[in-house]
Amino acid sequence: MKESPIRPFVAISLCILFGFAFAFIVTAILNGMITGFDRSIIDAVQGLEAPWLTTIMHTFSFIGSTKVVMLLIIAVTALLLWKFHVRSQAYFFFFAMIGTGILNQTLKFIFKRARPEFHRLAEVGGYSFPSGHTMMGFSLYALFAYLLWRHIKSTAGRVALVLFAIFMFGMIAVSRIYLGVHYPSDILGGMVASAFWLLFTILLFDQFQKRKKRGLVQD
Incomplete structure (x- = not known):
């Protein structure tokens, strides 16, 4: 397997940056500093409401649901294991995705933020912060791009992937x-937490790959 395009120093620096960013968001929420920002974005997005757009949004919300994401995790892991025979990538992908879900539920339990009471077009339970759909979606598609990037040679292909x-x-x-x-x-908050977790797992994965290479272990 080729070397990761993310340098260790860059990954560590970004981890620190995302850690501070998450702490800032949490502080802003707890102090009510972000209320105006939240409400203005909600008003702008929900101001676009239309029947056809609601159908599209329900569809993408379903694509990001736990059931669909779990099916994709199983499918991608199976492909990496039995179709492409890259065990280390399969284990890395599975560990990173399951870890994202565990981290999300842990953070939800810690902060216990209630969901918005504004105009609702869907009914869901559980806590609001950070968004599970966002964390799982970010991890899934970021990992998808990360794992495929090194296998795509053309600039156009890489741009299309991203x-x-x-x-x-x-x-x-x-x-x-x-x-x-x-x-x-x-x-x-979900995007920042997921980015932090992914960079951390990529660092671990890269270290594992380097040790395996020194030991001349086959994938």
Whole structure:
């Protein structure tokens, strides 16, 4: 397997940056500093409400649901194991995705933020911060782009890959605001927490790959 495109120093620096960003978002939520930001974004997004758009948003919200994401995790892990025979990538992908879910539930339990009471177009239970759809969607499509990047040689192919990942994650995240089940700060917090976790797991994965290479162990 080729070397990761993310340098250790860059990954560590970004981990620290995302850690501070998450702490800032939490502080802003607890102090009520972000209320105006949340409400203005919600008003702007929900102001676009239309029957056809609601259908689209429900669809993307479903794509980011636990059931669909779990099916994708199983499918991608199986493909990496038995189709492409890259065990280390399969284990890395599975560990990173399951870890994202565990981290999300842990953070929800710690902060116990209630969901918005504004205009609702969907009914869900549980706590609001950070957004589970956002965290799982960010991890899923970021990992998808990360694992495929090194296998795509053309610039056009890499651009298409990144745009696809951004589009899928962005639509899932916006759908949760549109449907009235998350604050924008839930989305930001979820994205930052997921980015921190992914960079941490990538660092561990890269160290494992380097040790395996020194030991001349086959994948």
